[in-house]
Amino acid sequence: xxxxxxxFALVVLCWVLxxxxxxxxFGVGMLAAVLGRDEHERGAAIRTVGPVWDGNExxxxxxxxxxxxxxxAWYAAxxxxxxxxxxxxxxxxxxxxxxxxxxxxxDSVAWRxxxxxxxxxxxxxxAAGFGSVVALATTGLALGPGGAVAGSGVGRSLAPxxxxxxxxxxxxxxxxxxxxxxxxxxLRTTGPVRVRARRVAVTTAGVTAxxxxxxxxVTAPVAVPVAVLAVVAGLAAARRWEGLAxxxxxxxxxxxxxxxxxxxxxxxxxxxLEPAFSLTIAGAASSPEALWVITxxxxxxxxxxxxxxxxxxxxxxxxxxxxxxxxxxxxxTPRSGARPGGAAPSIRACCASPGRPYRG
Amino acid sequence: MTALxxxxxxxxxxxxxxxxxxxxxxxxSALTAGLQTVWWRTGDPRHGRATMLVGKLLMATFAVGVVxxxxxxxxxxxxxxxxxxxxGDVFGxxxxxxxxxxxxxxxxxxxLWWFGRDRLRPPVHLATIWVVAIGTLISAYVILAANxxxxxPVGVSLDPTTGRARLGSFGALMTNEVVVAxxxxxxxxxFMAGGALLLALGVWRRWRPRPGASGALSACSPQxxxxxxxxxxxxxxxxxxxxxxxxxxxxxxxxxxxxxxxxALTGDVLGKVMTEVQPMKMAAAEALYETTSHAPFSLFAVxxxxxxxxxxxxxxWLLSFLATGDxxxxxxxxxxxxxxxxxxxxxxxxTPWIPVAYWTFRLMIGFGVLATAVAAWVLWRTRRGRDLEPxxxxxxxxxxxxxxxxxxxxxxxxxAAATFGWLFTETARQPWLVFGLFRTADGVSPxxxxxxxxxxxxxxxxxxxxxxxxxxxxxxxxxxxxxxxxHPEPTDTPDEDPVLEPSY
Numbered sequence: 128x129x130x131x132x133x134x135f136a137l138v139v140l141c142w143v144l145x146x147x148x149x150x151x152x153f154g155v156g157m158l159a160a161v162l163g164r165d166e167h168e169r170g171a172a173i174r175t176v177g178p179v180w181d182g183n184e185x186x187x188x189x190x191x192x193x194x195x196x197x198x199x200a201w202y203a204a205x206x207x208x209x210x211x212x213x214x215x216x217x218x219x220x221x222x223x224x225x226x227x228x229x230x231x232x233x234d235s236v237a238w239r240x241x242x243x244x245x246x247x248x249x250x251x252x253x254a255a256g257f258g259s260v261v262a263l264a265t266t267g268l269a270l271g272p273g274g275a276v277a278g279s280g281v282g283r284s285l286a287p288x289x290x291x292x293x294x295x296x297x298x299x300x301x302x303x304x305x306x307x308x309x310x311x312x313x314l315r316t317t318g319p320v321r322v323r324a325r326r327v328a329v330t331t332a333g334v335t336a337x338x339x340x341x342x343x344x345v346t347a348p349v350a351v352p353v354a355v356l357a358v359v360a361g362l363a364a365a366r367r368w369e370g371l372a373x374x375x376x377x378x379x380x381x382x383x384x385x386x387x388x389x390x391x392x393x394x395x396x397x398x399x400l401e402p403a404f405s406l407t408i409a410g411a412a413s414s415p416e417a418l419w420v421i422t423x424x425x426x427x428x429x430x431x432x433x434x435x436x437x438x439x440x441x442x443x444x445x446x447x448x449x450x451x452x453x454x455x456x457x458x459x460t461p462r463s464g465a466r467p468g469g470a471a472p473s474i475r476a477c478c479a480s481p482g483r484p485y486r487g
Numbered sequence: 488m489t490a491l492x493x494x495x496x497x498x499x500x501x502x503x504x505x506x507x508x509x510x511x512x513x514x515x516s517a518l519t520a521g522l523q524t525v526w527w528r529t530g531d532p533r534h535g536r537a538t539m540l541v542g543k544l545l546m547a548t549f550a551v552g553v554v555x556x557x558x559x560x561x562x563x564x565x566x567x568x569x570x571x572x573x574x575g576d577v578f579g580x581x582x583x584x585x586x587x588x589x590x591x592x593x594x595x596x597x598x599l600w601w602f603g604r605d606r607l608r609p610p611v612h613l614a615t616i617w618v619v620a621i622g623t624l625i626s627a628y629v630i631l632a633a634n635x636x637x638x639x640p641v642g643v644s645l646d647p648t649t650g651r652a653r654l655g656s657f658g659a660l661m662t663n664e665v666v667v668a669x670x671x672x673x674x675x676x677x678f679m680a681g682g683a684l685l686l687a688l689g690v691w692r693r694w695r696p697r698p699g700a701s702g703a704l705s706a707c708s709p710q711x712x713x714x715x716x717x718x719x720x721x722x723x724x725x726x727x728x729x730x731x732x733x734x735x736x737x738x739x740x741x742x743x744x745x746x747x748x749x750x751a752l753t754g755d756v757l758g759k760v761m762t763e764v765q766p767m768k769m770a771a772a773e774a775l776y777e778t779t780s781h782a783p784f785s786l787f788a789v790x791x792x793x794x795x796x797x798x799x800x801x802x803x804w805l806l807s808f809l810a811t812g813d814x815x816x817x818x819x820x821x822x823x824x825x826x827x828x829x830x831x832x833x834x835x836x837x838t839p840w841i842p843v844a845y846w847t848f849r850l851m852i853g854f855g856v857l858a859t860a861v862a863a864w865v866l867w868r869t870r871r872g873r874d875l876e877p878x879x880x881x882x883x884x885x886x887x888x889x890x891x892x893x894x895x896x897x898x899x900x901x902x903a904a905a906t907f908g909w910l911f912t913e914t915a916r917q918p919w920l921v922f923g924l925f926r927t928a929d930g931v932s933p934x935x936x937x938x939x940x941x942x943x944x945x946x947x948x949x950x951x952x953x954x955x956x957x958x959x960x961x962x963x964x965x966x967x968x969x970x971x972x973x974h975p976e977p978t979d980t981p982d983e984d985p986v987l988e989p990s991y
Contacts, residue, residue: 174602177598177602178598178599178601178602178603179598180598181550181553181594181595181597181598182591182594182595182598184553184557184594185586185590185591185594185595187557188556188557188560188586188590189583189586189587189590189591191560191561191582191586192560192579192582192583192584192585192586192587193579193583193586193587195560195563195564195571195575195578195579195582195583196575196579196580196582196583197579197583199571199572199575199576199579200572200575202563202564202571202575202579203564203568203569203571203572203575203932204568205564206561206563206564206565206568206571207564207565207566207568207932207934207935210565210566210932210935210939210943211939211942211943213561213565214565214942214943214946214947215946217557217558217561218946218947218950220554220557221554221555221557221558221950221951221954222950222954223554224550224553224554225550225551225554225954225957225958227550228546228547228549228550229547229550229957229961232543232546232547232961232964232965233960233961233964271934273933274568274572275568275932275933275934276934277934278934278936279936280936280938280939281936281938281939281942283934283935283936283939284939413575413576413579413580413654414576414646414651414653414654416576416653416654416655416656416657417575417576417577417579417580417653417654420580420584420654420657421579421580421583421584424580424583424584424587424588425583425587428584428587428588429587432587432591432595435591435592435595435596436591436595438599439595439598439599442599442603442606442607443602443603443606
């Protein structure tokens with residue numbers, strides 16, 4: 128295996144770790160506003176990712192960085208070719224990060240509510256955006272000579288979004304994030320949020336399995352294991368094996384991302400205009416010196432990163448409860464009449480019986 | 488406007504915006520770590536409360552810095568894909584190493600610090616914030632090394648087969664003489680920014696004159712402070728709060744003063760390096776058209792109608808001294824350098840935009856000096872337990888009164904200095920993207936359309952505008968609220984039942 132191939136594997140690893148980590152972050156962001164009936168419950172849901180979301184998002188920084196370092200031509204072609212969609216995703220990520228960090232810093236119901244709404248909306252846009260970008264990386268862009276996508280006006284970079292692969296990718300991105308987020312909330316919370324999260328996990332797992340199975344029938348049989356993993360996640364959630372449900376959901380995300388990256392090897396970004404314009408690993412890679420620098424850097428640094436991130440998850444391993452449950456029914460904030468934004472009626476309906484007993 | 492001009496405008500906007508938050512993250516993390524260390528050693532509650540306040544400001548600032556920094560990493564591919572392809576060997580490893588080595592440290596350990604107050608043993612908890620502070624410094628160094636490459640390219644060669652730049656030595660890239668000079672200059676400026684913010688907050692809460700109040704002592708009377716924020720369970724008594732605000736003001740002032748002195752000394756070194764590697768930049772900063780020995784430094788110049796020569800207030804010999812260390816030395820002028828570059832690189836315009844270079848250079852220095860002077864004033868007026876007297880009589884009290892009136896502008900002074908400094912060093916490098924090797928016009932994404940750029944600029948302007956408003960509101964909120972002791976939980980994290988089971 129030559130250095131360029133090794134680094135392609137490491138690039139994929141970084142993207143996978145980003146997708147798995149941010150997948151449940153996005154899911155929790157979308158679900159917190161829906162599963163939490165009052166601001167204590169929503170606060171508990173958001174606190175499950177509070178200490179770790181930033182570290183997860185840095186995997187995007189690492190992934191973009193190593194992509195730029197290892198295969199600059201690919202980085203240049205993807206980012207300039209999908210210019211406007213990526214700008215929208217970046218703006219959504221900006222709004223998301225700030226909403227997450229700022230929510231707890233002001234003691235006001237209206238402020239928190241606004242942050243929750245922004246968090247839900249921006250998490251949805253981010254998950255859908257990354258889903259469609261991954262799908263388009265698989266099916267290819269209209270790359271011309273030099274790896275540039277030609278076109279006029281805003282349609283140049285927006286047009287690829289209006290295609291079946293992009294739409295399917297967006298749908299799958301949102302479903303995967305919801306499944307992972309629900310499984311994570313089931314694993315990390317107590318009380319009614321935990322019960323509702325499990326139910327959402329079961330429902331989303333079913334929908335995801337069906338969508339992936341249909342896609343597998345239409346395009347690539349490779350996707351079958353992903354559908355199976357989604358079913359496993361749903362069954363595990365139904366049996367209250369919360370750890371297994373989260374692991375299966377995360378493996379489904381991992382499988383989907385890896386499948387998308389290796390679909391056309393050694394081509395890393397197909398051109399839909401002319402196969403000769405497609406980017407290959409060898410053609411897109413940087414020089415051996417640059418690859419050596421990041422190999423040494425990666426080998427020395429990344430194990431340490433994984434170790435201290437694991438330490439962080441260990442420190443915050445205890446379930447997160449709402450303050451109300453702990454304080455013994457003390458309720459400081461009256462429930463607001465307004466429904467939080469982004470709540471889908473079907474999800475509300477499936478968690479409309481909070482009175483059932485729960486384990487834990 | 489063309490795609491090139493719009494791309495440059497967009498890069499300038501998102502970079503300058505990002506850099507409003509970066510210096511604060513660098514300095515506030517180190518200041519938090521320092522305050523917490525003193526608190527840990529002495530147990531003085533003032534330092535614990537100050538740690539919490541500065542930590543909250545750091546959390547808010549860091550969040551905006553992270554999300555705007557992410558945009559920076561994408562910019563090279565979004566708008567500058569030709570540059571990204573050509574210089575992927577240099578910028579790719581640099582950004583990758585920065586992300587892996589520094590950014591992970593900052594993000595992970597800041598989460599551990601904030602949420603781990605009740606779960607980590609005090610020494611471990613203290614260590615986490617020091618890791619954050621060191622991470623910000625590593626980040627700054629590596630990113631400045633990438634920028635230094637654009638000012639003074641070292642460690643690369645041209646690959647004849649691919650036609651792209653090829654990395655020769657990463658070590659040379661990291662020990663570029665420009666980054667060795669610009670890193671201390673940048674860090675000193677960053678400490679001015681954080682110091683000025685703490686100075687303004689401390690003075691505002693400790694000595695701000697209030698309606699109906701007379702005399703400095705009443706400024707900290709209980710009923711007035713009590714009206715300034717909502718009461719949290721672990722809030723401090725008003726009698727306790729005043730010393731903490733005083734401490735913040737003094738720490739902020741010392742930091743700004745020390746940063747200001749360091750920025751001047753390191754700026755002098757950087758100026759000499761720049762004169763050597765980019766003589767055109769320093770000639771543009773002075774608007775020095777002809778090569779001159781015993782060159783004077785122009786403090787200020789205006790071109791009056793009907794006069795061929797601008798009217799300029801000069802300090803004799805100073806430019807020669809600043810540029811080389813020798814007051815009699817010869818400094819190269821713009822016209823000679825232009826002729827030299829034409830013979831070296833072929834016909835073209837190699838002169839940056841002179842008025843911008845001239846004025847941004849002076850505004851950078853002017854705002855920095857002003858911030859340092861304010862810090863010196865506060866330190867002197869509050870020496871040995873003295874108080875500012877905004878309600879008193881006499882010239883000094885008048886100075887205090889003016890200071891308290893313009894307080895909201897104080898944190899903006901170092902930020903303005905840094906902004907003008909970056910505008911100077913980046914615009915005066917033009918027309919080069921990588922000095923002497925690669926022109927800015929060749930770096931832009933070849934097929935990007937102006938409409939896309941206008942759309943993205945509008946999006947950035949809208950979202951970044953909202954972020955700025957929200958950040959300012961949050962800082963005002965944090966600074967109006969009562970102080971909180973370091974140990975108790977934050978108000979948004981209720982006490983947790985110790986019997987909660989682990990998730991895994």
